Amino acid sequence: MLDVLKTNHTQTKIEVIKISAEERTREDALRQRFAEFWASATTDLRTTYDAFISASPLVDHVTLEAVDEDGVKGWWVRPQQANSSRAILYIHGGGYVLGSAQAYRGFVSQIVARTQVPAFILEYPLAPEASLPTAPNTVLAAWQWLVDKGFEQIAIVGDSAGGGLSLATLTQLSNGTLDVKPVAGVVFSPWVDMTFSGASMTDAAVVDPLIGYDYLKDCAQKYLGPFSASDPLASPLLGDLHKLPPLLIQVGTDERLLDDSRQFADRAGQAGAPVQLEVWEGMHHVFQLDVAHIESARSALDRAAQFLLAAFNRR
Template identity: 30%
Template sequence: MKYKFGALLLATIGAGYAYNKYQAYKEHQSQSSLLISDAIKLLKTFPPIKSVADYQKLYQASEQPYELPKNIQLQFGFKARPDNTDIIELNEFNDDNERIIFYVHGGAYWMQPIYFHYAMLHHLAKELNARIVMPIYPKAPAHHAPEVHDMILDSYKQLLAEEGVKPENITFMGDSAGGGFQLAFMQKLRDLDADLLPRRAILLSPWLDVTMTNPAIDAIQPLDPMLNANQVRFQGEKYAGPLAPTDPLVSPIYGDSSNLPPIDVFTGTHDILFADAKHFKELALDHDWDVTTHIYPKMLHVFSSLPIIPEAKQSLAEIVKIIVDAD
């Protein structure tokens, strides 16, 4: 079902182009972004967990190995590494390791990557002549944060062990849970060996605090078409496993983000995770951390992965410029 979601979403949006343009004008946002928000409300991006049966079904799914869909291979050229099928790569546009994006995908730590992850990453790879490396980490609720950190650390060290790969050529990226993970991971890498840190990081709608206790979330919740604070809080607690939900390995907003590479955060104000992105921005100003926050009014969660909307195209153009200017 997760691979049909992209097609369903696009079909719903296509059917909705008869939507009154005046509504979009009144809301001061693009018509397509308004349509996509309505479509996401209708299609329920995240499966609800309302019963023991729902939970057991998702638990069983998290125990299954990931298989890269054939249509993703054919359409975008992604391949599983022959020596480690838990790492997905796209190397069609880059063969000199001069520009690498090490990407951790979102999905509340419970879900596998979906079509829009691959479409966005293919676009960035083509625009940047970059290589994409994406570890498919073990999923909650069957697996927990320590296992995820171990797997991604091993994947990153495997990448660095390749000839010609240097940390200064690597950009960390991630969306939602993956964005939060990348911040936690950088804090961990700094403490292990600062020489392992990448050149910079770009976090898309990052999940920085799985406790979801920021009081500003309540005011945003009615505006968010995708996320429900109570459900993602539950998912975050299960992901934490033996760790406290406030452990920086789980919720990096409670950690120290000093002496990290430059970080760019992309966030929309109709995303409940915007509350903590804004709080992180304030912490960065207070502690002089190298963080730049790009705030998009009325944009939903991980809007950058939806390049059919102009605001997403704008954000991707900004990301390309950030990475190119860093060279």
């Protein structure tokens, strides 16, 4: 059972979602699985990460299609029936150094099944082989590719570093002069601040079972290249947020990136952007991936789908 506490601040709606004792037990068991998985890993880090992400189950009744055309690579995940004008652009996580579109097909199928909107998972170049501004430019090219395909309503969804890249892209697109603007954004545990100003980054009271401060610092160094950590492409928290479309941010209390979400929601709300922030008690980084194990993941994805459909239908 979920207990939701709601507050409003400027344009930001904040919901603190509590979990039951039974869900806490399931979460504790899942964390033990995490520890065992990473302790037993014998392959390189990119292969291991993809195996970890691929554990999110693929739903029935979706089709998968690999794409490599016009400089755009990735995977389509499509429902059996869909509105031909709508699409989701999904940007995966992995600290900008890990992750692949193929590994995320199962997870993204969970979103597709709930929305009946096709999703394109973008394959973008990883650091340190490619640093800024390669990834943001790749996302913009994918956006234009979708527009050229005839999609008129596009939402952007992403997790972790992909959530930060989603928000950087949403900011660029919303402040630009393109004919097709994003209808909404949904981000799970986004990394939005490479200046590391959030207190949760180093707070000893925050127990993050998946990522650490030193790991994020190393990822940032590899991704930034010649760019400053305060550049909005690296830290969308510091960008011009006043024209952003409706946003949903979901984050757990037990993660280093908790304050990234809090700060972004507050700053975007102060700028006049409509933001919903959901803070899930006792949840780990991108807990939505674990739909096979915890109720909170399934409920969070249900709520994300409802948010996306409401945004599509408003247009």
